[in-house]
Amino acid sequence: MKAHYKHLGQHSELFDRVETKDRALLRSNAIIEKLTHEVAILKRHKYARHSEPLDAVEENLKILSGIS
Numbered sequence: 001m002k003a004h005y006k007h008l009g010q011h012s013e014l015f016d017r018v019e020t021k022d023r024a025l026l027r028s029n030a031i032i033e034k035l036t037h038e039v040a041i042l043k044r045h046k047y048a049r050h051s052e053p054l055d056a057v058e059e060n061l062k063i064l065s066g067i068s
Helices: 001-065
Strands: none
Touching: none
């Protein structure tokens, strides 16, 4: 009888470890998703900054050259 309870205790311990690992994995995935989103936003800002000045320069060149 004691062996049976010991066996159940091992299963419970394994289940608890799996639950803990699952929670850690969910947290890690949420962090990865958040950081991926932030990187995408930062890339958009970085490339937007580079293209905006070029648009202004192009517009000025068009005005100076008389192109509409």
